[in-house]
Amino acid sequence: MKLKGKVAIVTGSTSGMGRATALLFAREGAKVVVTGRNEERAKEVVDEIKAEGHEATYVIVDMVDLDSVKKIVDVAVDTYGTVDILFNNAGLLSVTPLTQLTMKEWHDVMNVNLTAPLYLTQLVAPIMKEKGHGIIINTSSVAGAHAHHGMAAYVTSKHALSGLTKSMAWELGPEIRVNAILPGAIMTAMVDSVGGEAAVKHLVDGAPLKKAGQPEEIASVALFLSTEESSFITGQLLRVDGGIDI
Numbered sequence: 001m002k003l004k005g006k007v008a009i010v011t012g013s014t015s016g017m018g019r020a021t022a023l024l025f026a027r028e029g030a031k032v033v034v035t036g037r038n039e040e041r042a043k044e045v046v047d048e049i050k051a052e053g054h055e056a057t058y059v060i061v062d063m064v065d066l067d068s069v070k071k072i073v074d075v076a077v078d079t080y081g082t083v084d085i086l087f088n089n090a091g092l093l094s095v096t097p098l099t100q101l102t103m104k105e106w107h108d109v110m111n112v113n114l115t116a117p118l119y120l121t122q123l124v125a126p127i128m129k130e131k132g133h134g135i136i137i138n139t140s141s142v143a144g145a146h147a148h149h150g151m152a153a154y155v156t157s158k159h160a161l162s163g164l165t166k167s168m169a170w171e172l173g174p175e176i177r178v179n180a181i182l183p184g185a186i187m188t189a190m191v192d193s194v195g196g197e198a199a200v201k202h203l204v205d206g207a208p209l210k211k212a213g214q215p216e217e218i219a220s221v222a223l224f225l226s227t228e229e230s231s232f233i234t235g236q237l238l239r240v241d242g243g244i245d246i
């Protein structure tokens with residue numbers, strides 16, 4: 001087991017890549033804190049982990065409300081005593097042309113995709129520093145490296161998260177390694193919400209691997225970044241996208 005005894009917070013783990021990562025981390029021996037807004041799906045993930053004989057608990061928070069975010073770390077520490085891994089994976093998609101963006105939508109997207117990861121990092125970093133070891137992974141996006149038309153708030157939040165990843169790596173080392181995963185088109189509820197496979201056909205067609213990814217193909221990379229197998233990697237923006245834009 002690669003994460004035996006570790007405590008991992010996986011935000012946005014009621015669905016998609018976060019769910020796949022929570023299941024994989026638990027199978028590798030981690031005690032997992034599952035988070036999201038949907039309690040029914042959070043409970044299902046925790047029940048599935050427990051049915052496999054592993055440990056997990058859940059916290060329901062809407063990360064638009066930044067004050068509620070602290071509850072995630074409080075529950076992790078109260079339940080499991082520490083935090084070893086923080087996977088900032090929850091994300092809010094925004095497909096609104098910038099001339100039509102309301103300030104509310106802009107701030108909601110920034111809160112979930114950028115500010116909550118910063119706040120969670122501020123809360124866990126002292127714990128990890130004191131232990132002398134910690135792992136933080138941020139889910140950026142290929143939209144964190146290139147602009148996508150009509151997605152200004154999302155693109156901006158993910159570009160900023162890519163930059164924040166590098167700042168985190170500088171300021172939190174040497175004890176804490178920080179990296180970002182930049183997924184391409186991955187078949188999750190987020191892609192379904194904008195039209196499913198048809199909506200990502202241009203990304204699939206423009207990549208050498210000619211297929212959309214599955215959540216498990218992100219989870220396995222998150223596992224790699226969480227273990228000593230990636231011990232000399234920090235501050236990196238790792239694209240997991242089938243080769244888009246190479």
Ligand SMILES: NC(=O)c1ccc[n+]([C@@H]2O[C@H](COP(=O)([O-])OP(=O)(O)OC[C@H]3O[C@@H](n4cnc5c(N)ncnc54)[C@H](OP(=O)(O)O)[C@@H]3O)[C@@H](O)[C@H]2O)c1
Binds near residue numbers: 015037038090185191
């Ligand atoms: N799918 C893709 O092609 C793709 C590509 C690049 C990057 N990404 C990024 O990958 C990450 C995971 O997305 P996914 O594709 O796995 O989508 P998903 O299946 O829709 O999962 C999104 C997760 O984020 C949580 N979440 C969303 N808004 C939240 C909020 N306001 N407060 C708390 N939790 C919230 C959701 O929880 P609830 O549903 O319980 O609220 C859910 O667990 C996101 O950061 C996304 O931006 C996705």
